[in-house]
Amino acid sequence: SAHADTPRKGGRIRVAGATAAANDTLDPAKQSNQTDYSRGTMLYNGLTSLDSSLTPQPALAESFSTTDAKTWVFTLRKGVVFHDGKALAPADVVYSLMRHKDPATASKAKVLADQIDSVKATGPNEVTVVLSAPNADLPVIVGTFHFHIVKDGTTDFNAGIGTGPYKLKEFKPGVRSLVVRNEAYWKPGKPYLDEIEFVGIGDESARVNALLSGGMDLVASVNPRSVARVKGTPGYAIFTTQSGQYSDLIMRRDVGPGMNPDFAMAMKYLFDREQMKKTIALDYAVIANDQPIDPTNRFYFAGLPQRTMDLDKAKFHLQKSGVTGKVPMVTSPAAMYSVEIALLLQQTGQRIGLDIDLKRMPADGYWSNHWLNSPVGFGNVNPRPSADTLLTQFFQSDAAWNESRWKNPKFDQLLLASRAETDQAKRKQQYADMQTMIHQEAGIGIPMFLASIDGHSSKLKGLSPIPLGGLMGYSFAENVWLDA
Amino acid sequence: MNRLILGLLVRRVAISLLSLLAVSVLVFAITAVLPGDAAEEQLGQDATPTALAALRAQMGLDVPAPLRYLKWLGGIARGDLGTSATTQLPVGELVASRLPNSLLLAAVTALFSVPIALTLGIASAVWRGSWFDRVASTGAVAVVSVPEFLVATLAVLVFAVKLRWLPALSYVSDIESVGQVLRAFAMPVLSLCCVIIAQMMRMTRAAVIDQLEAPYIEMVRLKGASPLRMVMFHALPNAIGPIANAVALSLSYLLGGVIIVETIFNYPGIAKLMVDGVSQRDMPLVQTCAMIFCAGYLILVTVADVCGIVANPRLRHR
C-alpha cells in the first residue's frame, strides 16, 4: 500500500485549493479558509500538531505539561530556525500567542485566545501559559492554524517567514503561491518535495478538469458527483477524509415556529437521512444524529439511539405544535448542501401537509445577514479541533453562535466541568450526556457529517486523513511525496 | 470636420470624468446600502461584536461613510487609489497585477471575434435568404443561446481532458513562448467569441440589410456593381453607426463580463477581482474596478459614436 512505500525526495507538484480571492493572507491570525490554512502549514508550525484522531502531538514544543489544566508549560524544541536564519526563541511564542488578544490584530481566534491570561518566557527554551480557567484542551488549541508561530514583532506577513517545511518564493493573493523546500527544516528527512505551486481554483469542475488534464497533482474539495470521473480516469485517485463538518437546520427557540419544541422535533423526524446521504452526498458522508460530535471524535457517543425518518411521529409533533401555513426556510449555497437538504425536506414535508417556503439567499452576505437571524434556516459548521471548542462555540447558552438560542444551565455546567476534567473516562461520560441533551432539546437538526474529498494523481503518495478537513487537515505539504 | 470631432472628444472626456464621479458615488452608495460591510464579510461565520469592532477599526470602517468617501476621493485626486479594505494592499497594486491580463484576453478575443463577426454578418446580408444566411444566422443564435459556462466546460472536457491538446487552466504559471500563449488562450477566446460574435454579426447583418433596402442601392446596382462592392462601398459606410455600437457593446462585455470564463479557466483577470470585491464589500477595490470598466466602456462607446458621426456626413456637418 501507499503508506508502506518509502518516501522519495524531489519533484514538484501543483496543488489547487478551492478558493482564490484577493483576500488570501499569510497572517495566521487572519486566515479563514482552506487555501489559507494549506499555505499556513507549508510555512509555519504550531507548538503542537494534531494527528489523525486530533490528539495533539509535539511540534515546536518538544513537550508540554500541566497539573491543573490552568498553568501550562511548553518546552521548546532546540535548534529550530526561521526561514531567515533566526533561531526560534520563547519571545516568538509569546508574541505569536498574545497578539490574538489584541483587538487591533482582528484575530479570528480572539475568542479562544481570550482564555489565556498570560504567556511568559520562563526559561531559555520554556514558555508558560496561564489560563483564566482550566482547559484540558489547550494543547489542541495551540495546534490549530491560527496559533502558528511567527517571528516576534512581525506585522507584515507577506514574506511568510516561519519555521515550516517550505520557504515562500512567490505569493500573489488570489492567483498563486510558490514554495520551495526548507533545507533547514527541523523534522529530519522532511519535506520530500522540491517545490509546490499552490493555486486557488474556485470552480469545482475547473479543479477536477485541471487535475484530469494533467495540470494539477492534487485538488481539494471534489464534489461527490465528480468522483466517478476521477476514479474512472487511469492515473488518478480519490482521497477521502471523513470529518465532523456538517450543515444543520436551525430552528430558533426564541422566535418563529421553533419556539415550540414540538415543531423542532417534527422537523428532526422529517429528515430522510438515508436518502440525503445517498442522493446529496452520494454516500460521502455518515449519518448524523442531531448532535454535533462526529464518529471520528474520541468523545463520540455511539450509544445514542439513531433518529430515523418517521412521518407519523413528525405529523404528530407538527400537529401538537399547532404550526400551520407556510414555514419560511432560508437556505444558501453558502451553507454546503443546504439547498438540496431543504429541497428534500420540502418534499417530505408535503407528505405530512407541511408547506415549506424555501428562500434561497445569495452566498454573499449570507453569514452576516441571514445566518443566526432567520427563524428557520441553515448553518454550516466546519470541523473543530476539539469537542470542547465545538460545544463552547455553538451550544453554550451565551455563545455568540448559539444558532438556535437553546439555553440550558445544566448543559453549561457540564461543559465547564468537562473542560477541566483530566480523567478521560469521566470526561467521556460528560460529553455523552451533553450529546444526548442536544439531540433531544436543541433546535438543531443535523442530518449527516460530510466527508471531504480530494482528487490526486496516483503518483502522489503519503496522504492520510486528519479529520480537520481535506488535504490531510490542510497539512499535506510536509507529508506527501512523488513516486517516480 | 476634425475640429468637430475634436470638440466632441473634449466634451466627452469632460463628461466622462463626471460619469466616473457619478459611478463612484453610486457604487459607494450601493456598498453603503448593501447589508453587511467588509468586516462582516471578512469574518463571515466568525463575526463577533468585538472582532467586528476591531476589524472595522483596522479597515477604517469606523469613520462615517461620507467622510470615508471624501477621503478616498481626495486620494484619487492625488493619484492614490486607496487601500483595499480586506487585503490592506494598495488597490493600485492589486489592479495593476490583473488589468494587463484582462486587457490581453480582451484584445486577443477582439482580434478574432470582430473580423469573424463582421465577415459573417456582411456575408449573410449579401446572400440574405440563402442557405448560407440561414445557417450562419441560426448558428449564431444557437451558439449564444448555449450558456457560456457550458461552452467553456465542454471545451475543457474535449480539448483538455479528453484530447489533452490544451491546458485546462489558462494561467497556471509563467507563459514563455507565443505558442504557449496561443495554447493558453485558445479556449477562453473560443468561449468568449461564442458569446459576443452573435450580437455583432446579427447587428451587422440587420444594419447592412436595412441599407441594402435603401433606394440609392438601386442606382448602385444599375451601375453594374457587384454585390460585394455594393455592400462594402455603399451599404456598410451607412451602417457603421449601429455596427460600431454593437461592437462597442460586445467588447465592453470583455472587460467586466468575463467572470465565468475567468472562473472556469482560473484566469486572474479583473472581473474576478471585482466580483470578489463585491462579495467582500471592499469598497475601494470595487470602486476602482467599476471606474475602470466605466472608463473602458466610455472609451468604447465614444469611439463608436465618433465612427457613427464620421460615417454620416449629415451628422458630421451639422
Added chain:
Amino acid sequence: MKNTVQPLDAGTAPAARGRLFRRFSGFGLSGIVGLLLLAFWLLAALLGPAMLSRELAGSAAGEVFGPMSAAHWLGTDYLGRDMLVRVIDGARYTVGVALLATVLASGTGTTLALFAVASSPAVDATLSRLLDTLTAIPSKMFALIMVAGFGSSVAMLVATAAVIYVPGAFRIARSLAVNINALDYVTVARTRGEGTLYIMLREILPNILGPMLSDLGLRFVYVVLLLAGLSFLGLGIQPPAADWGSLVRENIGALPEAGASVIVPSLAIASLTIAVNLVIDNLPGRAAREKGAR
C-alpha cells in the same frame, strides 16, 4: 395563430384558404418552423405543469443523473428528480420571465433612445451619459442591491434583468435612430409641429424596427442566460422551481457523461431562442416592407 384553427366555412373556404396560405407563406418555411416551436413552448409553459403528474415531480428517490427510461423520459437530475417535469416547469419561467424582461428592456431602451434623438441634443447627451453610467455598475452588485432592497420575487427578477439590458438596447436604438432623424421626412413632421412622441413612434420607430427586432431576438438569449446567473445569486425564482439556465447550471456535473439532464435544458434554450429569432427574421410585415409594397 388562433384563427388558423377555426373550422373553415364551406362557402368561404377557397378565399379563407387563400388568406390562410398567404398568412403562412408570408412567414416562409423557416418562419413557420419558428412559430411552431414557439407555440410548442408557449403551450408547454401554459398547460404543461397542469398535465404532468405531480407524482413524478416529487419523486426524489430516483437515481441521481439517471438515464432516459420509460419512467423518466428525460432521465433524472442531480437530486434524482424527473427532468421532463423540471424542464416543463422551467418553461414557465424562461418563456414568461425572459420574454417579459426582454420586451421591457428593449421597449424601454428603444423608447428612451427615440426620446433622446427626437428631443433636443441636450436631452440626448444627458440620457446617453446617464445610461452609460448605469452600465458601469457591476451587474452582480446591482442584483444584490435589488435583493437586499426589495426581496426576491419574480417581479423583481424581471425588473432587474430588464434594467441590466436597457442601456444596451438604448445604445443600439439610438445609433439607428440618429440616422433616421437626419432625414427629410422627419423634417417634414417637424415642420408640421408634431410632438416628440409622434416623431418617435410614427416617424422613426417603424424605420429602425428591423434591426431593433433582431437586437431583441439576441437580447432575449442574453436575458435567458442572465436569469441562470441571477438565480445562482439567489435572486428571484426560488427552488424547487428553476428556469432552464439554472437547470443547465445545476446539472452541469452530468456533462462529462453527456447526461440528458444537462443536454435537454440546453436544447430547450437553444430551440426557444432560435424559434424567437426565426419568427423575428421572418415576420411577414417585415418581408413586405422590404419589398416596398403591401
Added chain:
Amino acid sequence: MGASVVVQGLRIQAGGQTLVDDLSFSIAPGEVLALIGESGSGKTTTALALMGYARDGCRITAGSVRIGEVDVLNLSSVQQRALRGRKVAYIAQSAAASFNPSRTIMDQVVEPAAIHRLMTRAEAEAKAVDLFRELALPEPETIGSRYPHQVSGGQLQRLMAAMALIADPDLVILDEPTTALDVTTQIEVLRAFRRVVRERRATAVYVSHDLAVVAQMADHILVLRGGQMREINPTPQILAAPSDDYTKSLLAAARPVPRVSPPTVRDSQLLLDIHDLSAGYGPVDAKGQPAKMVLENIDLRLYRGQAIGVIGESGSGKTTLARAVAGLIKPCHGTILFNNRELKPQLAQRSKEELRQIQIVFQMADTALNPSQTIESILARPLVFYKGLRGEPLQRRIRQLLDLVKLPATVAGRLPGGLSGGQKQRVNLARALAAEPDLILCDEVTSALDTVVGAAVLDLIAELRRELGVSYLFISHDLHTVRAVCDEIVVMQHGRKLAQVARADYDRGPHHPYYELLARSVPELRCGWLDEMDSARHTTPLEPQT
C-alpha cells in the same frame, strides 16, 4: 458606337397589376427615342426593364429586350453587371434618392469607371470634372468633394448625369433628367446630352413629360398611357399631326394657360413680409455668419391670396428661401413677418397654428415621404393632427385629396416605394393641402408631372387660391408654369433677388437681362429650337457669367 434596341412584347407586373403591357418598339443605333406619357404610366418601369431590371415588387413577366446582340432579359447576373453602367447607363428620375448619402459625390460619379475598370482614378476624376463643367455645374473642380445633401436638387441631377456619362455607354437611358433644372441650366445640359448622342452616336431613351424638351432631343416619340403604347412616330409627325387622342391632349396642355387671378390683390392684407433676409449653411462664426452664405438681403412681400413665383437657376437659393420661411434654417440676418407677427426663426418656437398656416412641399419628393407609412396614413396625419378628423370624414377627405391631385384611390394602401416619381410628388402636395394652410411653399411641385396632370395640378392651385384665398410661394424653374399661376415673379441668382416682375409686365419689357435670358431659354415646342439657340449663342453669349 450606339447599339440598336429591340423590345418585343414586354410585360411587367406587380402583384396582380399589369404596369406595362405588351410593349414593342425598336431604336436604331444612334437614335433617340422619347418615352412620354402621364405620370404613373410606366415610363420609369419600361426604362428600367431595358436594363433587365425590375424594381422590388415588380416582375418582367413576358417579352424580350435586345441591345445590339445582347438578350438582356436572359443574362446571368455576372453578364448583367458587365452590361449595366458600362454599355447601358441610367440617369435616375430621383437624384436625391439615388446618391449614397455618406460618400462624396466624386466617389460615386467615378464609380462606374472603377467598377468596369475603364481608367485610373485620376483619369476618371479628370473626366468627371470635364463633365461637371460641361453640365454647367458650379465649382466643377471642388463640387465633387461635397456630399449629396450639400448640393441643390438640380445640381444633384446633373451630377447623376455625369455619373452615367463617365463610362461612355452605348445606350443612355435618361429618366426625366432635366425636371429639376431651370431653363438656362437645362439648355446647357440638353446640349451636353446631345453632344454625347451625336458625337458618340450613342443610342438614347429619353423619358420625359416635357414635350418641348423632347422635341429638341428625340428622333422618335413613344406615347404611353396606363402601361400601353398609344403611338410611336417620328418627332415632327407627332408634333405636327398626332394620331392618338391622348397625344393630342398632351400637346394641347403643353403650354400652360394663365389661370385667372383673383381680383383686388393689392388691397388685401399683407401675409408674408420678408425683410433683408440672409441665411446660409455650415457652422456659424463669431459674427453670426455661416460658413457658406446662400441667401443675401432678400426682401419679399406676399399678400393674402397672392401667388409669387420664384425662379432662378439651379442652386440660386430658391429652396433655401423656402426653408428659411418654413423655419428649417435659422436666418443669420433679417426678419420674417407673417400676418404682421414676427415669425420665430426656429420651428420649436413657432406655434402649432403658425406651423399649420405655412406648409412646405419639399422638392425631393422621395425623401420627404416616410418609407414605412402608407400613403393613407401620410395623408391622414395632418388631418388628424390639425383638424382632429376621424372615421368616415377622415376617409372621405383622404379620398378627396387624392382625387384633387389626380391620384387613383388605390394608391392609398401603398407605401411610397410603390409609387412613381410624379405620384410621390403629388402625395407631397396633397399632404400640404390637407393642412388647409394660408401659405404653401411649393418647391417644384409640377416638375415631375406630365402636361395633362401638371395642368390639372395648376388648376387646383389656382382654384384653391380663388376660393380659399390660399397664398403661394411658387418655386419653379419653369417660367411658363410660373407665369401661368403667379401674379408676380421673383428672379433669383446667386442668392440674391435680381428682379420682381408683376403679371401685367410679363410681356412688357424691358426687364432685367437675366429675366430676359430666362424667358428666351424656355424651350419651344418645335423641332430645331435648340439648334437655333446654339447658332445664336455664337453671336450673343447666353449667360452673363460671373
